[in-house]
Amino acid sequence: RLRLAGRIHSAIDTEFELYYQPICHASDGTPAALEALLRWPQADGSFIPPGEFIQLCEDTGLILALGRWVIRAAAQAQRRLADAGWPLPIAVNVSAVQFFNSDLVAEFARATQEFGLERGALQVELTESSLMRKPAQAKQTMQRLHEQGVCISLDDFGTGYSNMSYLQHLPLDILKIDRSFVSDVETNPRNASICRALLSLGHSMGLTVIAEGVETPGQHQWLAAHGCDQVQGYLLGRPSPLVEVIARLETAE
Ligand code: G
Ligand code: G
Ligand code: MN
Ligand code: NA
Secondary structure, three states: OHHHHHHHHHHOOOOOEEEEEEEEEOOOOOEEEEEEEEEEEOOOOOEEOHHHOHHHHHHHOHHHHHHHHHHHHHHHHHHHHHHOOOOOOEEEEOOHHHHHHOOHHHHHHHHHHHOOOOOOOEEEEEEHHHHHHOHHHHHHHHHHHHHOOOEEEEEEEOOOOOOHHHHOOOOOOEEEEOHHHHOOOOOOHHHHHHHHHHHHHHHHOOOEEEEOOOOOHHHHHHHHHOOOOEEEOOOOOOOEOHHHHHHHHHHHO
């Protein structure tokens, strides 16, 4: 683990890459945003998946430097995307350790300014554990991100232990239904009930609702028929390098 941590430390500015996955309007499948996802390519052409290094980065504090790099790289990508004629917002995942221990607001402000981005060009994806740990601090940071024009998504929703009455007081914009509820939504009545409940909850709070992990046309149709706003998953597009995303946007036009 120590050796891996050392490798991560020296890889931050040189080896990591961001891939981008489309988030599409459920009604017609057109792109609404992209989610940035970290990839660590290896010499043999394979990737070490984030699941194998994010936790280590959080335990060692490396997540602060890595997270800073992610914000700047996503901002640079959004500039390229906008310059290519596709001004889609890019959503960045922020882990709880990073949320509470870095000056996120300043990092987003700096990246936005450096690349001359519009308000709304960047979004943040937070998990329930971030928001529930230190509610007052979380709310304040979220409000300051909003002032910078950064929209906020609640990621992996349904898997945590949110206090619903508390959630209502947070300045959220988007709720992302975890893919575990989406995978068999047309055939599993229990997951269908959960998705209906989460859609209703999100909409009653005035939020945009995104379903993650959409892999089949049947899932997409079910979600669109039940009022889900946006869909994300392998059906709509796999995470890919920015140049490939732009090429696909251009051929789909
Ligand atoms: O891309 P993949 O499905 O392998 O991602 C696995 C997990 O890693 C997901 O929970 C995702 O949110 C997380 N992840 C991906 N990129 C980042 C990132 O830039 N920062 C943080 N904190 N987590 C990320
Ligand atoms: O925790 P978070 O929602 O950020 O995780 C996103 C992860 O989900 C990414 O690692 C991405 O590669 C993965 N992912 C995206 N779409 C699909 C999908 O349709 N099916 C599955 N199994 N995983 C997906
Ligand atoms: Mn996410
Ligand atoms: Na998720």
